[in-house]
Amino acid sequence: MSAALLWVVSPNSEVSSGFGFLESVREGNRLLDSSKFSPRDRTLICHGRFKKIKKQSYKIEKKGNFPVLSSMVANPAGELAITSEQKVYDVVLKQAALVKKHLKSDEEYDVKPDIVLPGTSSLLSEAYDRCGEVCAEYAKTFYLGTLLMTPERRRAIWAIYVWCRRTDELVDGPNASHITPTALDRWESRLEDLFRGRPFDMLDAALSDTVTKFPVDIQPFKDMIEGMRLDLKKSRYKNFDELYLYCYYVAGTVGLMSVPVMGIALESQATTESVYNAALALGIANQLTNILRDVGEDARRGRVYLPQDELAQAGLSDEDIFAGKVTEKWRNFMKNQIKRARMFFDEAEKGVTELSSASRWPVWASLLLYRQILDEIEANDYNNFTRRAYVSKPKKIVALPVAYAKSLVPPSRLSLLSAKSS
Numbered sequence: 001m002s003a004a005l006l007w008v009v010s011p012n013s014e015v016s017s018g019f020g021f022l023e024s025v026r027e028g029n030r031l032l033d034s035s036k037f038s039p040r041d042r043t044l045i046c047h048g049r050f051k052k053i054k055k056q057s058y059k060i061e062k063k064g065n066f067p068v069l070s071s072m073v074a075n076p077a078g079e080l081a082i083t084s085e086q087k088v089y090d091v092v093l094k095q096a097a098l099v100k101k102h103l104k105s106d107e108e109y110d111v112k113p114d115i116v117l118p119g120t121s122s123l124l125s126e127a128y129d130r131c132g133e134v135c136a137e138y139a140k141t142f143y144l145g146t147l148l149m150t151p152e153r154r155r156a157i158w159a160i161y162v163w164c165r166r167t168d169e170l171v172d173g174p175n176a177s178h179i180t181p182t183a184l185d186r187w188e189s190r191l192e193d194l195f196r197g198r199p200f201d202m203l204d205a206a207l208s209d210t211v212t213k214f215p216v217d218i219q220p221f222k223d224m225i226e227g228m229r230l231d232l233k234k235s236r237y238k239n240f241d242e243l244y245l246y247c248y249y250v251a252g253t254v255g256l257m258s259v260p261v262m263g264i265a266l267e268s269q270a271t272t273e274s275v276y277n278a279a280l281a282l283g284i285a286n287q288l289t290n291i292l293r294d295v296g297e298d299a300r301r302g303r304v305y306l307p308q309d310e311l312a313q314a315g316l317s318d319e320d321i322f323a324g325k326v327t328e329k330w331r332n333f334m335k336n337q338i339k340r341a342r343m344f345f346d347e348a349e350k351g352v353t354e355l356s357s358a359s360r361w362p363v364w365a366s367l368l369l370y371r372q373i374l375d376e377i378e379a380n381d382y383n384n385f386t387r388r389a390y391v392s393k394p395k396k397i398v399a400l401p402v403a404y405a406k407s408l409v410p411p412s413r414l415s416l417l418s419a420k421s422s
């Protein structure tokens, strides 16, 4: 279900950048009473899903149950601030534009040929092989999935995986207690170097090569480091807007890094933005699931990744989490959190079908497996304080052929048409 609203914006609005101030809204021929819209809602939103009808009139798609979200919220000082969702969507648009440029210049979505200096080729394949070993060691199922991809894509995904793992280990690994913001700054300048073709070590060299072959942008990588900085200084999230930004930094970024390598099916007619949006949604869904699974474990480290305002609305506080008792209030709270995580998985599903055929199976497999963790939290009667929800081996084995069957579904004509018209 989608409802088209016609938004008329004020003359000095910068609609091209996604912002504007709402003058009036029409639904069909009906002029809606715009005085009913709060100042926040009068600020134009729309995440690029708008189509120019005539000067200053835009048709905006409102999808499913998702309200058209305001791109701006008033902060406590009464100033308008951009929401995390809009900030992140701006990155999505930038990534999508990069892929389009690459597509135009290459005609076909494929890798650039190697320019090999004598002696470097075997070093490079050694570097990639090492990345493959790390991936196989830490993410076995995902590694098996990558074996289905073309050799260039598979190696590139390994290189990205390894960089993300090393970044994560800075704050989560054995030396995490010594990590400082300065160390993260150094890691970031190393990242910049490798994007300029000056890798620091062998594993960086693999990624350095990958970013010359695929239209991968540095922004999501920098944002992931930003997520680590945030994790160092923050252990509470006021509301979902703050949590959303954190989830983007640490997991949504992985989705954005992966799409240029996984590739969009040549026959897909979905907009590049919509595929990136789905990839972002999968990262967010995975991270939300991770947070819900690890509530007890995080609390023992003094961390609560749940939105504080939603906890309070449910009549809960940090103390309840530290006490770790499954009460009716907790069950109700968890039901809503699980519902939201599932909405992000649903959003992600729409994009998997649009990926190149060989990338669909591993992505479906990881989506189905990770989403099942939510079912396991329910099966544990919402005790995520002392029980770690996990998907059993037999269930994992069943998920693989299901994922395979789903991966055979080609990009759908229907979704293409609606994606095109938005």
Ligand SMILES: CC(C)=CCC/C(C)=C/CC/C(C)=C/CC/C(C)=C/COP(=O)(O)OP(=O)(O)O
Residues within 6 Å of the ligand: 250, 251, 252, 254, 255, 256, 258, 259, 275, 276, 278, 279, 280, 282, 283, 286, 287, 290, 348, 349, 351, 352, 355, 363
């Ligand atoms: C859907 C489309 C169009 C493309 C796919 C794009 C991709 C690959 C998105 C996935 C992003 C991703 C894998 C994010 C990481 C999320 C996450 C919470 C990982 C958890 O990592 P670990 O902490 O190692 O997990 P475990 O603790 O479960 O082992």
